[in-house]
Amino acid sequence: MSKKNNNEGKKIPTEEISRREAIRKAGKYAAFTATSMLIVLSPKESQAQSPTPRPGW
Amino acid sequence: MLPEKSDRFITMKIHQYKSSRSEKIYTFSLGEKQVLWFSGINKYLVAQPGMDELIKLIWENPENNAIVELCKEKFEVDELQANKIKDDLIKYIEGNIKSDNLIQPAEEKEERIQFADKKNTTKKYYKINDTILFVEYESEWAKELNHPKFAHLEIRTAGLFHYHFKVFHSAGQFALEVDGKSTGSWKEADSHFLGGKFSMQILQKINDLEEKEWLGVFHAAGVTDGNNCIMFFGDSGSGKSTLSAILMANGLDVLSDDFLPVESKNALVCRFPAAISIKKNAYEIISKQFPEIIFSKEYHNPDLNKTFKYLPVFNSDKLKVPCKALVFVQYRKNTGFQFNEMNREEAFRKLVPDSWISPEPENAKRFVNWFNQLPCYRLTYSDNTKMVETIKNLFNNGLF
Numbered sequence: 001m002s003k004k005n006n007n008e009g010k011k012i013p014t015e016e017i018s019r020r021e022a023i024r025k026a027g028k029y030a031a032f033t034a035t036s037m038l039i040v041l042s043p044k045e046s047q048a049q050s051p052t053p054r055p056g057w
Numbered sequence: 058m059l060p061e062k063s064d065r066f067i068t069m070k071i072h073q074y075k076s077s078r079s080e081k082i083y084t085f086s087l088g089e090k091q092v093l094w095f096s097g098i099n100k101y102l103v104a105q106p107g108m109d110e111l112i113k114l115i116w117e118n119p120e121n122n123a124i125v126e127l128c129k130e131k132f133e134v135d136e137l138q139a140n141k142i143k144d145d146l147i148k149y150i151e152g153n154i155k156s157d158n159l160i161q162p163a164e165e166k167e168e169r170i171q172f173a174d175k176k177n178t179t180k181k182y183y184k185i186n187d188t189i190l191f192v193e194y195e196s197e198w199a200k201e202l203n204h205p206k207f208a209h210l211e212i213r214t215a216g217l218f219h220y221h222f223k224v225f226h227s228a229g230q231f232a233l234e235v236d237g238k239s240t241g242s243w244k245e246a247d248s249h250f251l252g253g254k255f256s257m258q259i260l261q262k263i264n265d266l267e268e269k270e271w272l273g274v275f276h277a278a279g280v281t282d283g284n285n286c287i288m289f290f291g292d293s294g295s296g297k298s299t300l301s302a303i304l305m306a307n308g309l310d311v312l313s314d315d316f317l318p319v320e321s322k323n324a325l326v327c328r329f330p331a332a333i334s335i336k337k338n339a340y341e342i343i344s345k346q347f348p349e350i351i352f353s354k355e356y357h358n359p360d361l362n363k364t365f366k367y368l369p370v371f372n373s374d375k376l377k378v379p380c381k382a383l384v385f386v387q388y389r390k391n392t393g394f395q396f397n398e399m400n401r402e403e404a405f406r407k408l409v410p411d412s413w414i415s416p417e418p419e420n421a422k423r424f425v426n427w428f429n430q431l432p433c434y435r436l437t438y439s440d441n442t443k444m445v446e447t448i449k450n451l452f453n454n455g456l457f
Contacts, residue, residue, distance in 0.1 A: 034132075034142050035149040038108070041101040041406060043414035046241070047274045049206075049252030050293055050315045050334065 082116060083418065084109045085425040088401045092425055099416040100154055101409055103402060107131060111146065116154075119147045182218060183210040185263045185330060185373055191218035196226035202248055203255050205356060206331040209369030220262050224255070233258070253413070256316050260329055264320075264375070272321040272424050273414040279312035279326050280304045282452040285381040286312060286326040289436075290408060293361075296388030299339040300444065302368055306346030307445045309452075311370055312378075319380070321420050324427045326380050330373035337364040342441070380427075382451055383408070386436045394443040396436050404433035 080097035091109050093102040095116075104112065111131065114124050128139035178193040179200045189212070194200035203224065225232040225242075231251045232242035235258050243251045257274065261267060278289040278297040289297050298314040305311045313329040320327055335343050335350060344350050353366040385399060385407060405428060414424050434451075438444045 034108075035145050037105045038112075038149060038153075039103040039406060040153040041103065041409040043099060043101075043273070043409055043412055045099075045413075046250050047253035047257040047316070047413045048249045048276070049256055050249070050276070 081418070082109075082113055083422060085422070085429075087405055087425070087429065090402055092405075094418075094421045094425070095154060096416075096418050096421070098154070099414070099421070101405075102154065103405065112150070115143070115146055115150055119143075178223075179204075182212050182214065183207050184212045185210055185259070186375060188220070188263050189218040190220050190222060190259065190262065192222040192224070194224050194226075198245075198248075199224040199226040199231060199251075201356075202231075202252050205354070205367050206256075206334075207259075208367070209332055209371065210330065210373065222255070222258065224251070235262075253316070256329065256331065260316075260318055260327075264327065266320065269415065269417050269420070270321050271415060272319040272324060272420050272427065273412050275317045275319065275408070275412045276315065277317045277412075278314045279317040279328075280448070281310045281312055281326075281376065281378050282449075283310065283376075284378060285452060286378045287382050287384055287448060287451060288317060288326065288380055289384050289386045290411070291386045294336065294363075295386055296339075297386060298333050298335060299343065299388065300386060302333055302335060302339070302343050302347065303441055304445060304448060305333075305370075306343075307449075309448070310372060310376070312376065319427070320377060321415065321417075321423055323377075324379065324423060325377035328373065328376045330370055332367035332369045334365045335368050340366065343368065380431055382432045382434060383428075384434045384436050384448075384451075386438075388439065389437055390439050392437050392439045394438045394440040394447075396434060396438075396447055399433040399435040401429075401433055 080095050083094045083096065085092045085094065087103060089106065091104050091106055093104060093109055093112055094100070095102070102112065111124065111127055114121050114127065124143050125136065125139045128134065128142045129136065132139070132142060134142070178195050179197075181192045181194070181200075181204060183190045183192065192203070194204065221236055223234045225234065229245050230242050231245065231248060233240045233251060233254055240258060241250075241254055243254075253274075257268065260271075260274075275288065276290070278301040279286045280289070280301055281287075289300060291297050301311045301314045311333060312326060313331065314333040316329050316331060318327045318329055319325065337355075340350060347368055350366055350368055353368070355364060355366050357364045383404060385404060408428070414421065436444065436447075
């Protein structure tokens with residue numbers, strides 16, 4: 001096997017990274033930024049209406 | 058001191074709170090993400106997949122040893138790092154979800170707020186389909202907040218009416234009473250909530266549905282071809298109302314330009330027959346199709362520096378149609394036309410804080426399911442012709 005072929009053998013093409021591997025890598029990253037991956041959303045507590053007129057205007 | 062005989066009292070419900078961890082957490086999918094919904098406090102948490110188990114454990118008991126073990130396993134970290142992650146997550150949850158929100162009404166105390174029952178109220182009757190509303194406004198401001206949007210539905214006299222609304226205004230506060238029952242009170246600075254509740258009560262009465270029978274009321278414009286609805290979202294001033302009026306001038310029907318209700322049972326978008334608010338910079342373009350706008354009364358809101366007129370919508374039949382797509386719109390001069398699919402999570406993040414979504418667990422579940430099946434688009438435009446053509450195509454075949 002040529003040197004060139006050996007080098008190609010070591011390189012793992014992106015599409016060949018297993019799903020588990022990808023999750024593991026993402027997990028390690030997430031370990032340090034866990035809270036940055038959370039977003040809290042609050043709906044309005046009551047129905048609201050857009051800009052309304054003020055008297056005398 | 059005893060009140061004058063002509064004075065009257067409204068009994069308001071004042072909530073007192075106590076800490077509680079009885080809220081349940083419901084988990085839904087949102088594309089690749091997860092949504093955790095906290096009942097009782099009506100908050101949505103968007104998280105990476107697999108985080109739900111961890112959040113639930115922390116929520117139930119932050120001292121649970123299983124949390125650190127789960128962090129170690131999930132993130133493949135050592136004990137020290139796992140503890141740090143746990144502490145960060147607890148801090149985040151306490152700060153963003155629990156804090157003073159870790160509360161729910163414990164008991165309701167009745168407090169009497171005095172509103173003078175003034176004799177000089179402005180009396181109006183409105184007819185919406187077969188329903189006649191009798192509304193008394195206690196001040197000019199109370200009237201101006203609500204009447205202009207429904208002025209086109211006013212009838213001169215009515216011997217009989219179905220519902221009696223009364224808008225009180227005293228000592229810097231508004232209150233709304235419907236058929237003798239208080240629905241709430243608001244400071245003058247929160248008058249947009251009085252407007253919202255006034256509209257909500259009308260919506261309930263004309264559809265004969267209670268508040269819990271609505272999935273939500275969206276800060277959106279709804280346009281229909283008679284079979285489906287496309288909902289347009291955007292910040293105030295993004296051009297939703299103008300876009301609605303332009304589409305109306307091109308043969309489509311406007312369900313609402315600002316207060317768009319979705320019924321819970323079948324997730325159908327309903328008409329709300331309030332007038333469309335047209336901002337000053339759109340008078341010219343709207344007057345080409347609706348010349349009457351030139352002579353309409355102009356209003357101004359100095360707090361928001363907005364000048365506008367109301368364009369009546371005379372079709373008030375009870376139309377309920379399914380939603381076909383959500384479009385996040387932005388009118389921007391000289392941009393031509395851009396229409397693209399939008400990231401679902403981003404759409405969710407924009408939609409939720411700008412809407413009233415029912416706090417009922419069944420409705421929250423239906424809301425997320427409903428949202429999940431709708432395509433989301435982003436529309437940035439200045440080319441009205443292209444915009445109309447694209448929206449009509451979207452109605453016809455769902456493609457663009």
